[in-house]
Amino acid sequence: MEKDANNPFEPYMETLRQQLEDQDPVFLIGIIVALAVVVITLFLKYFLTSKTVCSAVLLVGLCDSGKTLLFSRLLSGNYKRTQTSITDSSAPYKAKNDKGSTWTLIDLPGHDSLRPQYLEKFKSAARAIVFVVDSAIFQKEVRDVAEFLYVLLTDTVICRNTPLLLVACNKQDITMAKSAKLIQQQLEKELNTLRVTRSAALSSQDGSVGGSLFLGKKGKDFEFSQLPMKVEFVECSARGSKGEDGAADTESLELSLAKL
Numbered sequence: 001m002e003k004d005a006n007n008p009f010e011p012y013m014e015t016l017r018q019q020l021e022d023q024d025p026v027f028l029i030g031i032i033v034a035l036a037v038v039v040i041t042l043f044l045k046y047f048l049t050s051k052t053v054c055s056a057v058l059l060v061g062l063c064d065s066g067k068t069l070l071f072s073r074l075l076s077g078n079y080k081r082t083q084t085s086i087t088d089s090s091a092p093y094k095a096k097n098d099k100g101s102t103w104t105l106i107d108l109p110g111h112d113s114l115r116p117q118y119l120e121k122f123k124s125a126a127r128a129i130v131f132v133v134d135s136a137i138f139q140k141e142v143r144d145v146a147e148f149l150y151v152l153l154t155d156t157v158i159c160r161n162t163p164l165l166l167v168a169c170n171k172q173d174i175t176m177a178k179s180a181k182l183i184q185q186q187l188e189k190e191l192n193t194l195r196v197t198r199s200a201a202l203s204s205q206d207g208s209v210g211g212s213l214f215l216g217k218k219g220k221d222f223e224f225s226q227l228p229m230k231v232e233f234v235e236c237s238a239r240g241s242k243g244e245d246g247a248a249d250t251e252s253l254e255l256s257l258a259k260l
């Protein structure tokens with residue numbers, strides 16, 4: 001091979017060539033096999049993680065918002081006396097559509113000390129997140145509700161998988177309950193405020209720090225329509241207008257789940 005006198009790397013290339021020629025062929029084969037293993041491992045890791053099937057419908061929300069009663073109503077239609085959940089419950093849920101799609105419905109504990117670990121466990125499997133809100137005491141809880149939503153909406157895994165976000169404005173049987181429209185407007189306002197205080201911490205170039213992203217569009221007031229995932233607000237009542245003996249009012253929620 002002709003040597004290029006102008007190439008500054010030529011002396012190094014020559015040394016490398018020499019060293020490779022001096023090596024035992026078995027050693028070289030070893031290096032090639034090791035490289036192949038690394039490439040195949042990386043390929044399989046990418047292939048398997050990108051093919052994760054999201055088949056879970058998560059019921060999340062603050063304590064006492066009605067997740068467990070909704071869980072029972074969606075699965076069997078039955079009214080059930082509930083207690084504070086300290087662990088997750090899951091069961092197959094058959095959507096009310098012609099395809100007969102079946103999803104795994106998972107009820108997550110609402111207590112703030114348990115929330116993060118359960119969210120971490122199930123978030124990557126979520127096809128839909130049903131965020132249950134107690135519409136009767138929403139005014140009192142708006143800040144806590146917004147803080148929980150903020151965590152979900154700025155999560156890198158959730159924003160990458162873009163599950164449907166269904167905000168279920170529950171307990172509509174109570175006279176004082178706020179409408180889905182009002183809850184949406186107030187949450188947009190509260191999330192806008194929260195974003196200002198939280199985003200001061202964001203520093204890296206892609207706008208992410210510690211696994212969370214910037215909420216919505218920079219320079220614009222926050223609206224749910226700016227999010228990468230589809231968001232729907234529905235009104236429901238897990239209790240129903242006739243209480244323990246009657247049926248729940250969950251049609252709009254089930255209609256949205258049927259479109260998944």
Ligand SMILES: Nc1nc2c(ncn2[C@@H]2O[C@H](COP(=O)(O)OP(=O)(O)OP(=O)(O)O)[C@@H](O)[C@H]2O)c(=O)[nH]1
Binds near residue numbers: 108109172
């Ligand atoms: N009036 C009324 N009460 C409801 C409704 N849904 C749930 N509840 C009541 O609200 C209380 C809390 O309901 P749960 O289903 O246990 O709430 P949760 O969100 O699972 O609570 P945690 O397990 O603590 O996270 C219970 O007394 C329910 O009967 C509803 O639509 N209307």
